[in-house]
Amino acid sequence: MKWLVYFWLYVIYFFMSKFHFSNSNNLLSWQSSYSNLFRLQKRLFKSVVLGDLSKSLKIQNLIINSNSARLLAIRETTQVSFNKKISGIDGKFSLNFFERLELNNFLRMNVKNWFPNKLKQVCLTESSTGKIKYFNIFTISDRTWQILVSFALCPGNEATFHPRNFSFKNKNMLFDLKNILFLNLGKSSFGIKKRVLIISFKKCFRKLSSDFYLKKIIAPRYIKLGISRFLNFVEFYDFIKDKANFNVLFFLLSNIVLNGVESLHPCVRHNYSLLFFLTPNDNEKIIVNNFSNFLSLSGLSPIGKKVSLFFTGSSFDFLDWSFKVLKNGDIFCIPSYDNYQKFLFKIKHIINNSNYGSRIKSAKITPIIADWKNYNQFCNMQSLRLSLFFVKKKTFQIFNKESKQDSYSIKKLINESFSNDVFKIEFSNLVSERTFSFDHLSFGKDFIFENFIFKMNKNFKADFICIHCGMNTKNI
Known part of the structure; x- marks a missing residue:
């Protein structure tokens, strides 16, 4: 009988995703789920700015009980996140379609009385220093609960942050x-x-x-109770000291x-x-x-x-x-000197590795160079040391030892890896189509903005006003 239920659920999902129903308002569409969540987050941000805490708590309850927020949290944990293939104490690396539906129902019933599972301790080595560190990893269901709670906590609490606080903002x-x-x-x-x-x-x-x-924390009592239960397993310092704990809080x-x-x-x-x-x-x-x-x-x-x-x-x-x-x-x-030395260590570690050919080495160093140049794009890079002239020369000497490559092919590989337009080529579709920037109102930017606005909802028009300086993003 269980497989019949799964079969009819799959049939209903297939037809609702294929055809547009006026009554359902395209319920299972990611665009509609995003718009529903973002609308509630805007209301929550405004209510906290105006000082209406009772209304903000009601909106947070709406976000927690929202089907759109649960689906987006499950999608972030199992499909979008870079940590989606990391298992917790239960040993699950991924979830199929039916397991996601079961997780959705489990969250709907137990989100207000959540008991976290035990943590899994994993030792990992840092690529830059080689040191061994122990990390605490949550299960997929616990990470989904944290993302769902973060949807309700981030807008309200960020409304109280100082405009000179840049630690909660996007990397840009x-x-x-x-x-x-x-x-x-x-x-x-x-x-x-x-x-x-x-x-x-x-x-x-x-x-x-x-x-x-x-x-x-501006949150209902059951959210505070769930967070306190999470922190009973691990101390606060261990909970926040490393990003590899895979928690979104x-x-x-x-x-x-x-x-x-x-x-x-x-x-x-x-x-x-x-x-x-x-x-x-x-x-x-x-x-x-x-x-x-x-x-x-x-x-x-x-x-x-x-x-x-x-x-x-x-x-x-x-x-x-x-x-x-x-x-x-x-x-x-x-x-800085330390930044440049760490960058050189990563590049030389790949270039001097005899296990790879020149093409594989070029493919590995390209994103590292692009990320470093993007981070330092507003720095003075006119010196020979920072222009990577000597690194190019060393790379050419190592690549030239390979018998399968000649000088022309090596120069082509080096130009592709060290090109100044590497970042622009990879992200041209994201940057050139629109410039979307709000300095202080950025509660949905990291997850929702990058994964939905650019890829799915291309007709999105930004129209936000900064509460601190009055800047309108529509005029940017």
Whole structure:
């Protein structure tokens, strides 16, 4: 009898996906599911901005009970995510169509009283350093529950974040952070007279009471109860210290705990690094003491922080970039020494490997070079070292030892790998068709925006207004 139920479910799904029913409003379409979820997220963001917490809790309940949100969460876990082939303690690597339907029904019935499964500890080696680390991996159902909860938590909690908080944003928001650095250290801001105070506080999360950050989360009681059950299996520091834990609440929980630290002094924050802009009249000791008091009031330990003070006339490193304000007031920015050495280590490790041919080596180094050039696209890359001239020369010498290749084919491979248009060629369909950017209203950007707007809903028109600066994305 069970196979008959699966058969008729498959028949219903097939006909509803093939034909458009006016009453169903194309219920199982990913575009309609996305639009339903995004509409609720916008309402949630507005209600939190206006201070209507009772309405925001009701909208969060709607998102949790929404069939569209559950389907998108299951799709993200089993089909879209890069971690979809990683199994938890149950040993499941993937789910078929019927298992996804069962997971949807299981989530619908137990989402408000969720008990997580035990964690699976896996030891992995880092490709750059070779160190062995232990990671805690959740099951597919637990990861799906976390994604579903993140749909309801991210818009409401991000409405309370400071606009100088760039740790919760998309990767492209790093360029906005860089723009703010240029504005605060430029000629008009008298950056040559300023100092920079950098504080790193990742180890401060080793001691934290769970009651504190659960009170700061804007969420219904059953969501807080589910998060507390997750954290009973693992400490908060272990829960957020590594992205390889494969949990989607990584950024959200850490940002909720640190919410408000940007208001101590003009600064920018990314993850566990704070950069304060100090004028000649500012006292760095007072700022450090205020930051330590903030950590102690937040339930964190101020012992593990690292403080470094730099003069803008001397170079300082921040986010793998090296900044320096010249005597004429211009800002000189290049990739940092550590960033360049790690990049060279990855390239040389592939090029010097005798197990691969020149074509395979070229295919392996192409995305690494493209990613490095894209990250440093607004840096000064005019020097021979940063233009990768010597790396090209070394690559040509190694490729030339292969008897199957001649000088013309080797030059063609090198030009394809080290081309400046590598990133533009791969992502031209995404970038050239439309420019979609909202600086502070980015709660649906990482998952929904990249996976749905560009690939499926190409007629989407962005029309959002920033609540902090009033910028309209329609005019961008």
